[in-house]
Amino acid sequence: MQALIDGDILVYRIAFASNDEEEAIAKARMSTFVEELLSPIDIRGYDGYLTGSNNFRNEIAVTAPYKGNRKDVAKPVHYQLLRDYLQHQWGFVMIQDQEADDAIGIRAYELNDEEYIIMTIDKDLDMIKGWHYNFVKNERYFVKEEDTLRTFYKQILTGDRTDNIIGLKGTGPVKADKVLKECETEEEMYEAVLEAYDGNEERVLENGRLLWIRRLPEQIWTPPK
Numbered sequence: 001m002q003a004l005i006d007g008d009i010l011v012y013r014i015a016f017a018s019n020d021e022e023e024a025i026a027k028a029r030m031s032t033f034v035e036e037l038l039s040p041i042d043i044r045g046y047d048g049y050l051t052g053s054n055n056f057r058n059e060i061a062v063t064a065p066y067k068g069n070r071k072d073v074a075k076p077v078h079y080q081l082l083r084d085y086l087q088h089q090w091g092f093v094m095i096q097d098q099e100a101d102d103a104i105g106i107r108a109y110e111l112n113d114e115e116y117i118i119m120t121i122d123k124d125l126d127m128i129k130g131w132h133y134n135f136v137k138n139e140r141y142f143v144k145e146e147d148t149l150r151t152f153y154k155q156i157l158t159g160d161r162t163d164n165i166i167g168l169k170g171t172g173p174v175k176a177d178k179v180l181k182e183c184e185t186e187e188e189m190y191e192a193v194l195e196a197y198d199g200n201e202e203r204v205l206e207n208g209r210l211l212w213i214r215r216l217p218e219q220i221w222t223p224p225k
Contacts, residue, residue: 003038006125015076018078043117051095101124109216119133152211
């Protein structure tokens with residue numbers, strides 16, 4: 001089984017935990033963490049990804065700047081050190097013009113869903129079918145293809161505070177579930193979400209394109225016809 005690893009998450013977790021430590025300790029912690037991720041007997045190889053510069057979502061965001069709420073948040077001391085370390089020592093790939101999540105999604109859809117496991121704590125990646133591993137909760141679970149779209153449309157309603165994506169006012173996960181409760185097809189999900197937004201197609205399209213994790217290179221989400 002191929003491990004698809006979200007390197008952005010690893011860098012932040014290890015770097016923040018090592019803020020008061022020397023560089024060598026930060027590197028050693030990262031090395032140990034990656035080794036443990038890859039230790040299960042069914043892991044035969046891995047692809048690791050890091051988000052580089054530029055992001056096509058910056059041009060799509062109109063309602064609020066994409067990830068604009070992070071501009072004043074200081075990065076951990078060893079942030080760049082550990083990004084370089086993952087690239088040079090572990091072969092992680094720096095992704096340009098999109099995010100590590102997109103690279104993971106694209107790679108996943110190149111493989112059979114029994115051939116890989118996505119390693120992250122980012123629930124956004126539940127939008128991608130296949131095996132997942134939350135390494136904080138030590139939880140391994142499978143996401144079915146039919147559940148990925150429900151996750152996606154639910155996020156269009158709730159938005160994503162982490163990425164500064166504004167959802168429908170007053171709509172949390174419970175209310176979003178109610179909106180989508182009777183929907184069985186993607187067309188029904190889209191129509192239900194559009195109705196919740198009072199027919200505002202531009203807002204639904206903006207959120208959808210910001211939230212959609214790519215399955216194909218350069219893919220931009222479009223509503224079902």
